[in-house]
Amino acid sequence: MFQKNKTIMKKRNTACLxxxxxxxxxxxxxxxxxxxxxPNFIIILCDDLGYGDIxxxxxxxxxxxxxxxxxxxxxxxxxxxxxxxxxxxxxxxxLTGRLPVRNGMYGDKNGVLFPDSKSGxxxxxxxxxxxxxxxxxxxGCVGKWHLGAFSPYLPTDHGFDxxxxxxxxxxxxxxxxxxxxxxxxxxxxxxxxxxxKIEDEPDQGNLTRRYTEQAVEYxxxxxxxxxxxxxxxxxxxxxxxxxxxxxxxxxxGLYGDVVQEIDWSVGxxxxxxxEQKLDENTFVIFTSDNGPWLAKKEDGGSAGLLRDxxxxxYEGGFRVPxxxxxxxxLKAKDTEAVxxxxxxxxxxxxxxxxxxxxxxxxxxxxxxxFLTGKQEKIxxxxxxWWGSELMAVRKGPWKYYLKVIENQYTDSVNxxxxxxxxxxxxxxxxxxxxxxxxxxxxxxxxxxxxxKTHLREMKMKNPVCDLR
Amino acid sequence: MFQKNKTIMKKRNTACLxxxxxxxxxxxxxxxxxxxxxPNFIIILCDDLGYGDIxxxxxxxxxxxxxxxxxxxxxxxxxxxxxxxxxxxxxxxxLTGRLPVRNGMYGDKNGVLFPDSKSGxxxxxxxxxxxxxxxxxxxGCVGKWHLGAFSPYLPTDHGFDxxxxxxxxxxxxxxxxxxxxxxxxxxxxxxxxxxxKIEDEPDQGNLTRRYTEQAVEYxxxxxxxxxxxxxxxxxxxxxxxxxxxxxxxxxxGLYGDVVQEIDWSVGxxxxxxxEQKLDENTFVIFTSDNGPWLAKKEDGGSAGLLRDxxxxxYEGGFRVPxxxxxxxxLKAKDTEAVxxxxxxxxxxxxxxxxxxxxxxxxxxxxxxxFLTGKQEKIxxxxxxWWGSELMAVRKGPWKYYLKVIENQYTDSVNxxxxxxxxxxxxxxxxxxxxxxxxxxxxxxxxxxxxxKTHLREMKMKNPVCDLR
Numbered sequence: 001m002f003q004k005n006k007t008i009m010k011k012r013n014t015a016c017l018x019x020x021x022x023x024x025x026x027x028x029x030x031x032x033x034x035x036x037x038x039p040n041f042i043i044i045l046c047d048d049l050g051y052g053d054i055x056x057x058x059x060x061x062x063x064x065x066x067x068x069x070x071x072x073x074x075x076x077x078x079x080x081x082x083x084x085x086x087x088x089x090x091x092x093x094x095l096t097g098r099l100p101v102r103n104g105m106y107g108d109k110n111g112v113l114f115p116d117s118k119s120g121x122x123x124x125x126x127x128x129x130x131x132x133x134x135x136x137x138x139x140g141c142v143g144k145w146h147l148g149a150f151s152p153y154l155p156t157d158h159g160f161d162x163x164x165x166x167x168x169x170x171x172x173x174x175x176x177x178x179x180x181x182x183x184x185x186x187x188x189x190x191x192x193x194x195x196x197k198i199e200d201e202p203d204q205g206n207l208t209r210r211y212t213e214q215a216v217e218y219x220x221x222x223x224x225x226x227x228x229x230x231x232x233x234x235x236x237x238x239x240x241x242x243x244x245x246x247x248x249x250x251x252x253g254l255y256g257d258v259v260q261e262i263d264w265s266v267g268x269x270x271x272x273x274x275e276q277k278l279d280e281n282t283f284v285i286f287t288s289d290n291g292p293w294l295a296k297k298e299d300g301g302s303a304g305l306l307r308d309x310x311x312x313x314y315e316g317g318f319r320v321p322x323x324x325x326x327x328x329x330l331k332a333k334d335t336e337a338v339x340x341x342x343x344x345x346x347x348x349x350x351x352x353x354x355x356x357x358x359x360x361x362x363x364x365x366x367x368x369x370f371l372t373g374k375q376e377k378i379x380x381x382x383x384x385w386w387g388s389e390l391m392a393v394r395k396g397p398w399k400y401y402l403k404v405i406e407n408q409y410t411d412s413v414n415x416x417x418x419x420x421x422x423x424x425x426x427x428x429x430x431x432x433x434x435x436x437x438x439x440x441x442x443x444x445x446x447x448x449x450x451x452k453t454h455l456r457e458m459k460m461k462n463p464v465c466d467l468r
Numbered sequence: 469m470f471q472k473n474k475t476i477m478k479k480r481n482t483a484c485l486x487x488x489x490x491x492x493x494x495x496x497x498x499x500x501x502x503x504x505x506x507p508n509f510i511i512i513l514c515d516d517l518g519y520g521d522i523x524x525x526x527x528x529x530x531x532x533x534x535x536x537x538x539x540x541x542x543x544x545x546x547x548x549x550x551x552x553x554x555x556x557x558x559x560x561x562x563l564t565g566r567l568p569v570r571n572g573m574y575g576d577k578n579g580v581l582f583p584d585s586k587s588g589x590x591x592x593x594x595x596x597x598x599x600x601x602x603x604x605x606x607x608g609c610v611g612k613w614h615l616g617a618f619s620p621y622l623p624t625d626h627g628f629d630x631x632x633x634x635x636x637x638x639x640x641x642x643x644x645x646x647x648x649x650x651x652x653x654x655x656x657x658x659x660x661x662x663x664x665k666i667e668d669e670p671d672q673g674n675l676t677r678r679y680t681e682q683a684v685e686y687x688x689x690x691x692x693x694x695x696x697x698x699x700x701x702x703x704x705x706x707x708x709x710x711x712x713x714x715x716x717x718x719x720x721g722l723y724g725d726v727v728q729e730i731d732w733s734v735g736x737x738x739x740x741x742x743e744q745k746l747d748e749n750t751f752v753i754f755t756s757d758n759g760p761w762l763a764k765k766e767d768g769g770s771a772g773l774l775r776d777x778x779x780x781x782y783e784g785g786f787r788v789p790x791x792x793x794x795x796x797x798l799k800a801k802d803t804e805a806v807x808x809x810x811x812x813x814x815x816x817x818x819x820x821x822x823x824x825x826x827x828x829x830x831x832x833x834x835x836x837x838f839l840t841g842k843q844e845k846i847x848x849x850x851x852x853w854w855g856s857e858l859m860a861v862r863k864g865p866w867k868y869y870l871k872v873i874e875n876q877y878t879d880s881v882n883x884x885x886x887x888x889x890x891x892x893x894x895x896x897x898x899x900x901x902x903x904x905x906x907x908x909x910x911x912x913x914x915x916x917x918x919x920k921t922h923l924r925e926m927k928m929k930n931p932v933c934d935l936r
Binding site: 055057068076252334431 | 523528540724766770802896899902
């Protein structure tokens, strides 16, 4: 185990001492007097941030010192997967711990909710916010929602006490979109406070700052009780906006400026955690909803050494940066443990000493045994879904493509079954360059079996039908 | 300026106090009593290590905690260029501070020295070792040399007091090579101690360990006087070898195992620096000679988000990882300052208070004004040479291709003049995906002018003729 510096080494020694007690406080004992010991949770979720878009993941010209510091003091995950390679289904997986095909947030192929969509995440779905709230947590949501733009689909309908943000993507305003139907029929982009619209078409250049102010204020107000803050940035999704303070701040251009403002925002979150003495008992996660939107060229991000990006089931679409920070619990290091966004749901519950819900099939597995050093890995398998279809499966280091894609780097997607088997060793060949199908028929058989078992056991929900 | 942790913050405060005195000790004052204050220099040079091959540059499955720690405590350079994208000329640039066309280590196209080459780096070239030795330094060379395999071309002929290593690449043994002429005519690979062969065909699996032991011993022996250690690893050049301790240690496969052994070696260097209390006054540089050898597929490395690799003048060939470590002098951060391997020569001299040699035209510029915060950048221009031809030029963020390459990802190179101008903004588009020639004719004119000025002022030396 590598100790990045003496400070962290000290923290780790403390962590070793405290880990046991944390687990006993939250995992085995229940009682009024330890309610206040329950950990706080913060997810900082970026929109379309790619694997290669921050300093500690290898970006040369985007400067992210606050995020890099978080990584240096925490767990930098190098094989962390989202539940879908596009916004709406990915967010549904974060909040329900379930694959989109299980929670209903998927379309025939794939897609997202639009301002004229008639539905959203069903009330029969249990979000992590709802279950934490039922167990005494304050629950706040700041930023982009994208799981339904009106009741009963809003954050406040799904367990959040508080919401401030734009309920869908920032390119869905009639002012931003070129499609004539949309230009005429889409409403002005609303800024919501809880379930009420407080502004039309807020200046997007101020959004990251305003979101951050709201998040900081939320933390201050809720410092005395356990809280869950889901802080979902609108950016770096295109169109890119920032303010005078950050415009031109990055050599990477506007995309870099926007990411550097998010980095500033991360710094503000840590500042208030320290100010409120919450830095011992708060689990902070910095991550993304899917890979970079490569079709936007310089306005889109980079998946680093991973292949392709958003909207594909190559690694660049599904694997994103993820940093876990809680020095009291987590040893500072890079880790190759395979995990998914859906694993956060049961992890939070176990850390908070809350039983898993009955009659809900989760796709997530608790990471806690791994995080506390009791297990060597979190999971073996990853399933890459595109809408209603399973496209690829990973088991151990191996990834097998059931279906492949044409027209990468564009928004137009043509799917077909590959003529020859496509098998990659992701750990040896993270860029998916060298097909290893020949001579590995046994591994392919095993992966196909894994896919078949997953499909056989999958109880798909009816899709919401509004995703396109 | 970002402070990665409290330890580093403390070191930085010390650094601020000491920086001035370091400069006055070495840059302005000369005197016997401060000879002992002169900084030590260590270059740890990897062979074919790519921009994306270590953790802190974004590799997901190669674990490099010691190198990452060095980066967390030091300057992580994100725009550092070598003098050539292949071994022999690149090494000549490191040691002379001069482009290969200026120091003679180039061929008609490009290439390296082979065991049957008749020459090497000329005695009329002044190496950094020679000038440091003339000024009271101990000078040691461990590892791969590749600037001539017999006198008067050996390290001991070029200013090094001590040499231990293999004088050329590890794939040039008759046991490793398939070419029938080479198989018959090449000598067994020699392991040299100073200028004497001490072994034939040493077990390559033990090389990194033995090099490291020699380097550690060299540091111990020379702890009391200023020293320069040039530690040039044989690996991760193909063929890949490591020992039982590291075989299977990495999820990345053998390439990762080999890099992880180098990471261990870096840890050993830091351990002895600490043991000998040299960690205050030693400037350590970790870097590579050129980008990854992509033709070797999984046995070759990765340039991360950069385009292509070794043997090309795309960014993946010329831009490599580079970490500068000297907490007393350098603030811990990532930096986008453009610099080259040739800049080390005048930097070392200025830090050691040694005047630049007269009658020698250097291509390097001292980095010290940048490192001490007196200048905002190191240089604006980078020249990408392939043998006797200038292929591309960078000025500011812009790179213009005078000539391009076919058959990337193979060893076979066909060069041609592009039919349409090719201009990239490297800071905005580090992967060189988006040609920005259209509408930027003025910038192209300026870059062509920069190239013409460089060519007009370039006094090319006769090539050694043995590079192929």
